Amino acid sequence: MKITENQIAQVNKTSLSFHKTSYDYIANTLSEKGHDVKGIIDKLTNFQVAIPSWALGAGGTRFGRFSFYGEPSNLEQKLEDVGLLHALTQTAGAISLHIPWDVPEDYNAIKELASSLDLKFDAVNSNTFQDQKNAKESYKYGSLSNSSQGVREQAIAHNINVIKIGKKLGSKALTVWLADGSTFPGQSNFQSALSNTENSLKEIYKNIPDDWKLLIEYKPYEPNFYSTVIQDWGTSFMLANACGDKAFTLVDLGHHLPNTNIEQIVSTLMLKGKLGGFHFNDSKYGDDDLTVGSIKPYALFLIFNELVYGMENNPQNPDLAWMIDASHNIKDPLEDLIQSLEAIQEAYAKALLVDQNSLRTAQQEHDVVRCQEIIQEAYRTDVRPLLEKARLERGGALQPIAAYRALKVRNQLLKERGKHTQATGL
Numbered sequence: 001m002k003i004t005e006n007q008i009a010q011v012n013k014t015s016l017s018f019h020k021t022s023y024d025y026i027a028n029t030l031s032e033k034g035h036d037v038k039g040i041i042d043k044l045t046n047f048q049v050a051i052p053s054w055a056l057g058a059g060g061t062r063f064g065r066f067s068f069y070g071e072p073s074n075l076e077q078k079l080e081d082v083g084l085l086h087a088l089t090q091t092a093g094a095i096s097l098h099i100p101w102d103v104p105e106d107y108n109a110i111k112e113l114a115s116s117l118d119l120k121f122d123a124v125n126s127n128t129f130q131d132q133k134n135a136k137e138s139y140k141y142g143s144l145s146n147s148s149q150g151v152r153e154q155a156i157a158h159n160i161n162v163i164k165i166g167k168k169l170g171s172k173a174l175t176v177w178l179a180d181g182s183t184f185p186g187q188s189n190f191q192s193a194l195s196n197t198e199n200s201l202k203e204i205y206k207n208i209p210d211d212w213k214l215l216i217e218y219k220p221y222e223p224n225f226y227s228t229v230i231q232d233w234g235t236s237f238m239l240a241n242a243c244g245d246k247a248f249t250l251v252d253l254g255h256h257l258p259n260t261n262i263e264q265i266v267s268t269l270m271l272k273g274k275l276g277g278f279h280f281n282d283s284k285y286g287d288d289d290l291t292v293g294s295i296k297p298y299a300l301f302l303i304f305n306e307l308v309y310g311m312e313n314n315p316q317n318p319d320l321a322w323m324i325d326a327s328h329n330i331k332d333p334l335e336d337l338i339q340s341l342e343a344i345q346e347a348y349a350k351a352l353l354v355d356q357n358s359l360r361t362a363q364q365e366h367d368v369v370r371c372q373e374i375i376q377e378a379y380r381t382d383v384r385p386l387l388e389k390a391r392l393e394r395g396g397a398l399q400p401i402a403a404y405r406a407l408k409v410r411n412q413l414l415k416e417r418g419k420h421t422q423a424t425g426l
Contacts, residue, residue, distance in 0.1 A: 001080065001412050003087040005395050011403040012392070019398050023385040030353070030381075037386075040352050044390035049280070049344055050094035050122035050323040051082045051337060053102050057423020059289070059327030068332055070413035073421040075102050076113060081413075083117030085334060088403055089341045090396035096122040096323050097169070099162045100132055107168045122173070123215060123277065123321050124166035128155045129179035129223070142180035144200035145193040145229045152200050159204045167209065173321055174208065175250060175277065176201070177217035181224030181231075193229050198242050205243040215250040215276045215321065216240050220257050222287060233265045240274055248276025248318070252325055253303075254287040255279075262299070263306045270310030270317045277321035278307075280344055289327035291336050293343030300343065301379050304351035312356070332410055338400045345387050353378040 027037045056078050057071035072078040078095070085092040095114070104110040114121065128143035136154060139146070143155035163174050180197065182188035201216070208214050218236040221228055230236055233249055240247040249269050256262055269275035282290040282300075293300050310317060324344075328336045355374055362370040388398045397403035404410075 001084065001409065001416060003084055003407060003409070007407060008087065008395065008397050008403060011406050012398050015398045015402075019385065019388050019392070023389050026382065026385045027389075035353060040349065040386060041390050041393065043352060044345060044349055044387060045090070045394055047091060047345065047348060048093035048322070049091055049341060050096045050321070051085060051092050052096045052098070052125075052323060052325055053078045054098050054423070055324065055326050055328065055337065056081045056333055057328075058333060059329045061329065066330070067420070067422055068328070069419045069421075070410055070415075070417050071333075071421045071423040073417065073423065075104060075110060077417065078102070078423070079110070079113050079117060079119065081334060082119055084409060085337055085341070086118060088397045088400040089338060090391050090394035091341050091345060092337070093118060094120045094122040094323075096125060096175075097165075097171075098125040098127060099158075099165055100127060103165060104169070111169060121166070121169040121171040122323060123175045123213075124162050124169070124171045124173070125175045125177070126159045126162045128158060129177070139179075142178075142188075142193065142229070144176075144178060145180040145188075145197040147192065147196070152196060156200050156203045160207045163204075163207050163209075163212075166212075172211060173213040173215055173277070174204070175215040175217060176204070177219070178228075178230055179223050181221075181228035182226045183224050184226055188227065190227065194235075197229050198239055201239055201243055201247075205247060208246050210246075212246060213276050213318070213321070214240075214243060214247040216243075216247060217250040217252060217255070217279075219252070219255040219287065233269065237269065237272070237274055240276075248274050250277040250279065250321075251275065252279035252281070252287075253292075253300075254281045254283045254289055254325070256286075258286065263303045266303055267306040267310065270306070270314045273314065273316035273318075275310070275317055275320065277323065279323050279325035280340060281324065281326045289325065291326065291331070291343070292324065292340035293347065294339075297343065297347070298379060300347045301350050302375075304347040305354055305375065305378075308348070308351040308354070309356060334409065335401060335404060338404060342387065342400070345390070346383055349383040349386050350378050350381060353381055353383070 030037050058068040072081050082095045128139050131138050137151040146152050216236045216239050218230045220231050236249040240249055280292045282295045284295050324340050359374045
């Protein structure tokens with residue numbers, strides 16, 4: 001299924017008048033306050049977030065999985081789904097593949113399909129957190145950290161193969177997330193596990209092309225609940241430094257213990273030039289992978305405030321890789337992703353409204369009340385008309401969820417694919 005520009009234009013007709021009124025009001029208001037509205041619209045228009053191939057179907061828990069009908073059952077259909085999201089939102093211009101779930105059978109055909117949908121290939125992701133069919137070694141007790149050299153070599157070889165696949169597609173980064181750790185005290189030697197991981201990552205790093213990044217993700221717990229080898233940003237940062245200039249830390253919003261100051265982590269990594277990528281989601285307890293901004297929208301805004309500051313003031317940090325990483329257990333996955341894209345753009349737009357010069361002055365003068373007022377003035381601004389304007393200028397839908405439903409996208413996918421298809425992945 002494809003959504004045409006004409007279809008979107010027809011759906012937009014019913015909202016154009018209201019949009020123009022609301023946009024003119026906010027644009028005039030912001031202009032009077034000294035904001036460059038056109039510059040903000042341009043930044044929103046150019047801000048693209050990758051969609052992970054594994055998030056296009058229903059997620060699940062260890063207790064069960066409830067399918068959402070019409071899910072994509074192959075890589076081509078996953079690309080088509082991201083194409084639908086991009087057509088509606090104009091902010092989902094890339095897809096991130098997980099290997100071996102998404103190995104193309106025909107690379108040229110896949111690249112042609114992606115190009116026809118105006119999509120690029122974001123970071124490729126390796127998978128050593130589960131055993132694959134016909135694998136000689138098992139990752140039951142870890143992969144890159146395993147005490148067995150044979151297991152480590154298999155995991156290293158897999159990551160190198162993922163790099164080769166990514167090169168064929170035009171990707172520019174490899175993301176490594178390890179489930180490695182221990183479930184019981186005494187099960188693993190912490191120092192040996194960390195040393196093995198560092199040495200394994202260095203072997204992988206040798207195969208990273210000059211124009212690529214190695215993104216090292218971290219997570220405090222799960223699936224092992226006593227220890228995790230790369231459990232926090234400091235460990236990831238240390239490993240990235242050990243690997244070299246092309247290795248960076250990847251921050252996943254859900255991969256933190258409750259009340260962690262993620263915005264401070266982001267700021268520190270950008271200052272050191274080692275923030276390579278960002279995975280968006282939200283959580284109530286820990287790594288819930290919920291819709292972005294559904295639980296802590298203010299925290300998301302504060303994080304974006306640091307990201308915006310870093311992008312303006314930290315030239316030592318490279319351009320960031322942006323991706324949503326979520327699990328859609330009860331929602332239509334495409335609707336959930338649309339909501340997440342909207343929340344990301346909203347937080348970004350609000351962060352662009354923070355008067356950084358005035359904030360800096362207030363900070364220097366220790367005017368704590370003024371600091372809070374400056375931050376919250378931006379947060380309280382209704383920026384949705386700006387988001388609508390950015391989408392409209394690229395040919396997207398003014399109201400993507402409403403357009404998705406008006407065009408009966410899920411019903412059409414159900415007709416094309418059938419009721420009982422199931423997406424590969426988590």
